Amino acid sequence: xxxxxxxxxxxxxxxxxxxxxxxxxxxxxxxxxxxxxxxxxxxxxxxxxxxxxxxxxxxxxxxxxxxxxxxxxxxxxxxxxxxxxxxxxxxxxxxxxxxxxxxxxxxxxxxxxxxxxxxxxxxxxxxxxxxxxxxxxxxxxxxxxxxxxxxxxxxxxxxx
Amino acid sequence: xxxxxxxxxxxxxxxxxxxxxxxxxxxxxxxxxxxxxxxxxxxxxxxxxxxxxxxxxxxxxxxxxxxxxxxxxxxxxxxxxxxxxxxxxxxxxxxxxxxxxxxxxxxxxxxxxxxxxxxxxxxxxxxxxxxxxxxxxxxxxxxxxxxxxxxxxxxxxxxxxxxxxxxxxxxxxxxxxxxxxxxxxxxxxxxxxxxxxxxxxxxxxxxxxxxxxxxxxxxxxxxxxxxxxxxxxxxxxxxxxxxxxxxxxxxxxxxxxxxxxxxxxxxxxxxxxxxxxxxxxxxxxxxxxxxxxxxxxxxxxxxxxxxxxxxxxxxxxxxxxxxxxxxxxxxxxxxxxxxxxxxxxxxxxxxxxxxxxxxxxxxxxxxxxxxxxxxxxxxxxxxxxxxxxxxxxxxxxxxxxxxxxxxxxxxxxxxxx
Numbered sequence: 406x407x408x409x410x411x412x413x414x415x416x417x418x419x420x421x422x423x424x425x426x427x428x429x430x431x432x433x434x435x436x437x438x439x440x441x442x443x444x445x446x447x448x449x450x451x452x453x454x455x456x457x458x459x460x461x462x463x464x465x466x467x468x469x470x471x472x473x474x475x476x477x478x479x480x481x482x483x484x485x486x487x488x489x490x491x492x493x494x495x496x497x498x499x500x501x502x503x504x505x506x507x508x509x510x511x512x513x514x515x516x517x518x519x520x521x522x523x524x525x526x527x528x529x530x531x532x533x534x535x536x537x538x539x540x541x542x543x544x545x546x547x548x549x550x551x552x553x554x555x556x557x558x559x560x561x562x563x564x565x
Numbered sequence: 566x567x568x569x570x571x572x573x574x575x576x577x578x579x580x581x582x583x584x585x586x587x588x589x590x591x592x593x594x595x596x597x598x599x600x601x602x603x604x605x606x607x608x609x610x611x612x613x614x615x616x617x618x619x620x621x622x623x624x625x626x627x628x629x630x631x632x633x634x635x636x637x638x639x640x641x642x643x644x645x646x647x648x649x650x651x652x653x654x655x656x657x658x659x660x661x662x663x664x665x666x667x668x669x670x671x672x673x674x675x676x677x678x679x680x681x682x683x684x685x686x687x688x689x690x691x692x693x694x695x696x697x698x699x700x701x702x703x704x705x706x707x708x709x710x711x712x713x714x715x716x717x718x719x720x721x722x723x724x725x726x727x728x729x730x731x732x733x734x735x736x737x738x739x740x741x742x743x744x745x746x747x748x749x750x751x752x753x754x755x756x757x758x759x760x761x762x763x764x765x766x767x768x769x770x771x772x773x774x775x776x777x778x779x780x781x782x783x784x785x786x787x788x789x790x791x792x793x794x795x796x797x798x799x800x801x802x803x804x805x806x807x808x809x810x811x812x813x814x815x816x817x818x819x820x821x822x823x824x825x826x827x828x829x830x831x832x833x834x835x836x837x838x839x840x841x842x843x844x845x846x847x848x849x850x851x852x853x854x855x856x857x858x859x860x861x862x863x864x865x866x867x868x869x870x871x872x873x874x875x876x877x878x879x880x881x882x883x884x885x886x887x888x889x890x891x892x893x894x895x896x897x898x899x900x901x902x903x904x905x906x907x908x909x910x911x912x913x914x915x916x917x918x919x920x921x922x923x924x925x926x927x928x929x930x931x932x933x934x935x936x937x938x939x940x941x942x943x944x945x946x947x948x949x950x951x952x953x954x955x956x957x958x959x960x961x962x963x964x965x966x967x968x969x970x971x972x973x974x975x976x977x978x979x980x981x982x
Binding site for chain 1: 612614616644646648653658660678679680684686687696697705706709711712713742750752794795852853854892895930933981
């Protein structure tokens, strides 16, 4: 009888703990909204190879290209998207505005793809200069850099 | 120590040794992972990724997945994958996976997936090899802790102890993405093949299955990304056939004939065919930091044999859940779901016929390579304890005799790169 009472207590604890975790989640979630939208935007520029014939791009196309749902430019050239490093402020801004997800959410998307064998993320480069060098060297490249970067060697695209 | 004891001890130790070696290998390649990514940017796209997970399971009243009432660490997973882009259209890759989940897995390394992937256009791709099965929203993620918030996905639709049957198939898959203009995007995946890994079908006592085979397995999934950002709907279906020949223990056979469950004069081994068809309808909203999902599924099992009373002809079970998760901060994601499972839609009464599962999770992303999860479940019903191996954990006690209300607690840590 004693062990049964003890077991009942544990079972009830499971229900209570599940409910508490749920409530904590909801309560904490409310305070998370402001944090998610916080941050001073510095701006970014979308860049492609100087020889690219690409015209202004739709946001959805760019998002699909970075998530590798779309892999080719309209002329058939392979898209070679390239990211800034995970903690770069410009990446945060690009991710929120273009991919409409935080870098952490995008990382989760790629973890799903990586471990199911369905793809790998774009390479991450350490700086604007590294992205610009990559874009200069690859005809199908698609990248973004901070608004203050010197972009005369590449083509800057408008994002619609 | 006798030779038999040495063999028994070796069979216990070797899988753990293999698991340890795999974990060590993961550690060794860890430092080269970032180098691999850097190489891709420079035109040599070799990617190496992996993870190691260790969990702890504690339950009340009923044993679940492992000897969990006293707490069990028999909840481990490790994987290492390598992919290489050969050309813009061609990729190859493989993943080695080892796990231990109570009586299942025992750290035996196996190919989780391997493929040759040819994608000449966004709307058309072809993969061949051993491939993850797209069923519902998350079937492919069922043993990948890092790719989701819950430790256990809703077990009504994604039972973790059925991985040999449900997770991957050997064959081919056609896939692609179709632009629908203002109507969003459609991803299609269609596959066909068979199951090649050790099915590990636990036979009922007194029965010995011979020549268990899977003549076919096919299915597909349509995933529609609606024009509303983040809202997707999907429909998946699958059909699979198992063929087996059963030998009966003479005493059991005589008993079954005596009670007319087994017709007299059958030839043995007895051929038995088991066909399963299943479908699931899915709805997902995933935008910014919020993920909502709901799925409804029915699985139909049909036996074909000369002993229809022993192998019941037709069972339809029902499975559904609703789930939510929210990334509050980069390091914290809570989630919760309610999952329900009915073994037989025509018979919903009795604790063995259903299982309700209310679960809540906290996922902590401690850094870019390390996460921890805490999860609690309040369960009602014992239907998910039907797997013969899991039932053995409860010392063969009938499901109807197991405790109706019980709880489950999980702690899991994963390191990945």
